[in-house]
Amino acid sequence: MxxxxxxxxxxxxxxxxxxxxxxxxxxxxxxxxxxRGAKNLATKAMVAALLGDSPSLLQNVPEISDVHVVTRMLDAYGVAVTSPAEGELLLDPSNVLKAHFAQIDALAGSSRIPILFCGPLLHRLGEALIPDLGGCRIGDRPIDFHMDALRAFGAIVDKSYEGIRITAPNGLKGAHIELPYPSVGATEQVLLTAVRAEGVTELKNAAIEPEIMDLIAILQKMGAIITVEPNRTIFIEGVDHLEGYTHRAIxxxxxxxxxxxxxxxxxxxxxxxxxxxxxxxxxxxxxxxxxxxxxxxxxxxxxxxxxxxxxxxxxxxxxxxxxxxxxxxxxxxxxxxxxxxxxxxxxxxxxxxxxxxxxxxxxxxxxxxxxxxxxxxxxxxxxxxxxxxxxxxxxxxxxxxxxxxxxxxxxxxxxxxxxxxxxxxxxxxxxxxxxxxxxxxxxxxxxxxxxxx
Structure with missing residues (x-):
């Protein structure tokens, strides 16, 4: 980058x-x-809107460049993003479509968010194309946790010179996943994937940051069934469909x-x-x-x-x-x-x-x-x-x-x-x-x- x-x-x-x-x-x-709203929640909440069958309204949205990057990514996938008032985003996923790989690749250098599109895109489109990831140069931030989690759901991960292609020809099934480290990103990946997967997902050693709990609140508003238990364990019961949400970001x-x-x-x-x-x-x-x-x-x-x-x-x-x-x-x-x-x-x-x-x-x-x-x-x-x-x-x-x-x-x-x-x-x-x-x-x-x- x-x-x-x-x-x-x-x-x-x-x-x-x-x-x-x-x-x-x-x-x-x-x-x-x-x-205003947390960078580490607002962008993830925008991705979650992909899972809904109706528009979502996110409030208290910060005016930061990461939000603009995710807006452009969602636009590439056919999600209409408008701002009905200052600090608000209305996200309409009714016309989700496959994006050209070049579009997403051009945006990825500014954000690591593309990896979190995987679960929602697998549910909506049956595949996800993820390029090399950007973000701040602050050390090793491997995506292995993400890929291993997606494989546990039944996804097939293929790597190429372009990036990563992920498919789920047999659909996504609930899984038992234990993270080697309570990674925030991997926990978000599991949540965004499990809510529409068939069956129950058990996630052990999950991250429990306030932004994670706020994302769980959003998903529950959409119709998800998520139980947070002691010792960093989260149970997610998959549902057939989710609605849009109205939520004020932490x-x-x-x-x-x-x-x-x-x-x-x-x-x-x-x-x-x-x-x-x-x-x-x-x-x-x-x-x-x-x-x-x-x-x-x-x-x-x-x-x-x-x-x-x-x-x-x-x-x-x-x-x-x-x-x-x-x-x-x-x-x-x-x-x-x-x-x-x-x-x-x-x-x-x-x-x-x-x-x-x-x-x-x-x-x-x-x-x-x-x-x-x-x-x-x-x-x-x-x-x-x-x-x-x-x-x-x-x-x-x-x-x-x-x-x-x-x-x-x-x-x-x-x-x-x-x-x-x-x-x-x-x-x-x-x-x-x-x-x-x-x-x-x-x-x-x-x-x-x-x-x-």
């Missing part, structure tokens, strides 16, 4: 007129911003945590409208330990510093653990804490690549690429884990940096806004994949910046 080209396209889809931003840092940011907890980390790093005071406590409890505990304060209100959460920043030890894990998407923005704030913080990444193996630029800006961060043993670790050791040791406080200074991925990109914004002096950040279009109107929000918070051609 060409990151620079992809970033430009991503930004253009949501009205971002430049792929470079220049920031004058060292100023506390204060004000109110709003977060808020984006990753975006909310990112703005909270910005408030912590810059000694600011930011009210994140639309954020809710329940889905952020694990983050809020670490935020408080690090010296942050928060005020939970009915319409959102206010984030601020409650005193001197303190070092913390963080281990990422699947829900209900500390999300991997939260650690990158938080690391920037931890560069300002007095002492040694430790962040152990156990989900993706390449999530610390962004710290090289932070070191250039003056941060003291040492990455142990193979991790290390500690009797205090709570999460079991995993083969691809890494550990970052952050010693602070560090005086960050401006620098020229290039956005590597979505969360790393927003972390660079935080670093530039925290640093003294001027920073130039390129490839900012990538940030628009998951942060709605982030430039407007920075402006509302009083950031000193300019978009540059």
């Amino acid at each position: 060409n990151l620079a080209r992809d970033a430009q396209k991503a930004g253009a889809r949501v009205g971002l007129t430049s792929d470079r931003i220049v920031i004058e840092g060292g100023k506390p940011l204060r004000g109110r911003i709003e977060v 808020f984006d907890r990753n975006e909310a945590a990112s703005w909270a980390s910005l408030a912590l790093a810059t000694d600011g005071d930011i009210f994140v409208g639309g954020a809710a406590q329940q889905e952020l409890m694990t983050f809020l505990n670490i935020f408080r330990k690090a010296g942050g304060g928060f005020d939970v209100q009915e319409d959102g959460i206010r984030f601020f510093r409650a005193g001197e920043l303190k070092p913390v030890v963080v281990e990422t894990d699947v829900h209900p653990g500390f999300m991997t998407d939260w650690q990158q923005p938080l690391i920037v704030a931890l560069t300002q804490a007095d002492g040694v913080s430790v962040v152990r990444e156990t989900v993706y193996e390449n999530r610390f690549g962004f710290t090289d630029a932070l070191v250039e800006m003056g941060a003291d961060i040492v990455v142990h690429k193979d991790g290390y043993d500690s009797p205090t670790w709570r999460v079991p050791r995993r083969p691809l884990e890494q550990v970052a040791v952050i010693t602070g406080p560090s005086k960050l200074h401006g620098a020229d940096v290039n956005v590597p991925d979505l969360r790393g990109g927003f972390s660079y914004l935080i670093a530039a806004l925290t640093a003294q002096g001027r920073s130039s950040i390129t490839n900012v279009g990538i940030i628009s994949r998951g942060y709605e109107r982030f430039v407007e929000k920075l402006d509302a918070l009083g950031a000193d910046f300019a978009l540059v051609d």
Whole structure:
């Protein structure tokens, strides 16, 4: 994937007129911003609309480039997507048809969503063609879990130079599936496939993230029968048909945590409208330990510093653990804490690549690429884990940096806004994949910046 080209396209889809931003840092940011629906739910809910026999209405949809990519994919398959009001999408699947492989291939470089089309397309069309997958370069994100799950349902998977062709000549049957790791994507794949498969599907070691539970709520509204039991086990009883849904997407907890980390790093005071406590409890505990304060209100959460920043030890894990998407923005704030913080990444193996630029800006961060043993670790050791040791406080200074991925990109914004002096950040279009109107929000918070051609 060409990151620079992809970033430009991503930004253009949501009205971002430049792929470079220049920031004058060292100023506390204060004000109110709003977060809408979660990137990790909205796009999956759009795919789920393919399963319905009638139109679906998705509300609280964020204006991000990933939503635009999925809209174009659905359009390629004949799904009519319209916007009856701001933040709403009406998805009509009544004329679903086979898309030309070239159309989907052209879009896949901007998203990993195509893999989740498999189940719905097998039910609707009897086959699915999946090209190579794109997305952020944050480590090994194998599709083996997905393919193994589809095979368990009776699908036939053929690989070629073009990509992957999946068929189900005898239909899809319920299956007993145990994931080797509670993968969010694989859990979504099973849910989207099992709801129309014949018989009962038992899924063990499933992901149970809030976005997964919200997807289950959508599927239940459509007519699915899904039971979530203890110990990460989900039972899905297949049904003959599903109707459309009306649903308001859960808020984006990753975006909310990112703005909270910005408030912590810059000694600011930011009210994140639309954020809710329940889905952020694990983050809020670490935020408080690090010296942050928060005020939970009915319409959102206010984030601020409650005193001197303190070092913390963080281990990422699947829900209900500390999300991997939260650690990158938080690391920037931890560069300002007095002492040694430790962040152990156990989900993706390449999530610390962004710290090289932070070191250039003056941060003291040492990455142990193979991790290390500690009797205090709570999460079991995993083969691809890494550990970052952050010693602070560090005086960050401006620098020229290039956005590597979505969360790393927003972390660079935080670093530039925290640093003294001027920073130039390129490839900012990538940030628009998951942060709605982030430039407007920075402006509302009083950031000193300019978009540059």
